[in-house]
C-alpha cells in the first residue's frame with residue numbers, strides 16, 4: 561500500500577492555483593463534508609505507532625507530503641530512521657531540498673518536484689526566483705549522489721502551452737528531466753466562472769496533447785527509449801497489457817493519506833474531511849482499510865475502465881457543475897485517443913525489439929495521477 565504522510569499543512573510558497581484560489585474560495589464552504597479545521601500543524605502521533613502500522617504491510621511505501629514537507633526535515637529524518645518502509649518518496653516544491661542531508665536524500669526512491677515548465681512560467685505561477693532556487697537544489701542533490709527518479713510535476717492552467725513546456729522540461733540547457741507528469745488545475749475550486757478554462761482547453765491544451773503524444777512516439781523511434789511522460793506512459797502500459805484500471809492515483813483503494821493527527825483519508829486533498837476518514841494509524845490495518853470509489857458520472861461512463869475516474873476528490877466534492885466538468889472528461893478522451901492512435905507504432909517497436917514492455921512499466925501510485 562501507498563501512504564502520503566502529511567508532515568504539515570503549512571507551505572513556504574503562495575502559488576496562484578493553490579494558495580491564491582484557496583483565498584478566493586474562502587467563503588465557499590465544504591459544509592456537507594464536516595471539516596476539521598483544528599488539525600495539528602505538524603505530526604502529533606508517535607512515530608512508534610506509525611512504525612507498528614507500517615510493519616503490518618511489507619510493501620508499505622511512504623511519501624512525504626504537505627503543505628511543504630521539507631519544512632519538517634527533523635521529523636522526516638526520524639521517520640526514515642525508525643520506520644521500515646519499502647520505499648520513501650517525497651512530493652516537494654524543491655526550495656528546501658538543500659536542507660535535508662544527502663544521506664537521507666539519497667535514500668529517497670522518488671522525488672516529485674513541482675515545476676511548471678521554464679523559468680518564466682514557473683515563476684509566474686509560483687513566485688519570482690522559485691525556478692532558479694529549485695534548479696540549484698536539483699543540481700546539488702545530483703552532485704551529492706541522488707540516483708532515484710526525479711519527476712517534474714507540473715500544474716497546468718491557462719498560461720501553459722503544454723507542448724512547449726513539456727518539451728522544454730525534457731530537453732533544455734538548464735536542467736533536463738526524463739520524467740514529467742502534469743496535472744490540470746480543474747475541478748478543485750469553485751473557480752470556473754472567474755477563469756478562461758474552456759477557451760484555453762479548446763485552442764491550446766487539447767491540440768497540444770495530440771502534438772505532444774506524437775512527439776513522444778517520435779522520440780521512442782529516434783532514441784530507442786521511452787520518455788517517462790506519465791499521462792501517456794500509464795495509458796500505454798494499460799493498453800499494452802490489456803488491463804482495466806480503478807482510479808489511477810490509487811486514492812481510496814491503494815493509496816491513502818495519513819494526516820498530522822494520525823487519521824487516514826482517501827487522498828491528501830481530503831485532509832480534514834471527517835466524513836471520509838477511513839481509519840487511524842492506531843487502530844487501522846494498512847491492507848484492510850475501507851475502500852471508497854468514484855461515483856456518478858464516472859460509474860456510467862463508457863471509458864471508466866481506461867480513465868479510472870480521474871479524481872476522487874473532484875468526483876466527491878463536485879466543485880464544478882457536470883457541464884463544466886464534462887470539458888475535462890472530453891479532454892481525457894482526447895488524451896486516450898492520442899495514445900491509442902500511436903499504439904500501432906508502439907506495437908511495432910515492441911515486435912521488432914526496439915522497445916520492451918518493461919520500458920513502459922513504472923511504480924504505480926507514486927504520486928503521478930496519470931489522468932491529468
Ligand code: SF4
Pocket residue numbers: 857858859861862863864867868869870871888889890892893
Ligand atoms: S472521462 Fe470523466 S466521467 Fe469518464 S471516467 Fe473519466 S472522469 Fe469519470
Ligand code: SF4
Pocket residue numbers: 809810811827828829870871872873874929
Ligand atoms: S487525483 Fe484527486 S483523488 Fe487522486 S490524489 Fe489527486 S486530488 Fe486526490
